[in-house]
Amino acid sequence: MYTTYKCSPEVSSQTNATLTINSFQKGGDGGGPSECDGKYHSVDLPVVALSTGWNKGRRRCHNNITINANGRSVVAMVVDECDSTMGCDQDHDYQPPCPxxxxxxKAVWKALGVPQDNWGNLNITWSDA
Structure with a gap:
């Protein structure tokens, strides 16, 4: 019933995206352990999940990316994939596919200086670090 996404725009020095928030901790809203290493990660570490097309078959796993927004930038490690082709099941915390x-x-949001009551969706640019 949801739109699925099988590709993502090419990554450049200023790739546009939407930043969302996720807990990579056990019992958090991220579902199961991270795809890149099968582990959970603290919300105090700057870690991210990339949409399926950008993760390129996990080739960006454990690589750093730079996220720019709010007049700041932060380097974060890719530890997971936000599945753009599946969703709405237990492994994906019953969430729809990711665009x-x-x-x-949370560490990424804090580093970008976004007030906590504005966490959720933010237009950003990003690139490989």
Whole structure:
């Protein structure tokens, strides 16, 4: 019933995306452990999940990306994939498929200086670090 996404725009030095928030901790809203290493990660670490097309078959796993927004930038490690082709099941915390987004930990939002009551969706640019 949801739109699925099988590709993402090419990554450049200023790729547009929407930043969303995710918990990568056990019991958090991210579902199961991270796809890149099968582990959970603290919300205090700058970690992200990339949409399926951007993750390129997990080739960006454990690589750093730079996220720019709010007049600031932060470097974060890719630890997970936000599945753009599946969703609405237990493994995906019953969430719909991801469009072209970067799902980020609280540490990323804090580093960008976004007030907590504005966390959720933010237009950003990003690039490989």
């Amino acid at each position: 072209n987004i970067i799902d980020a930990s």
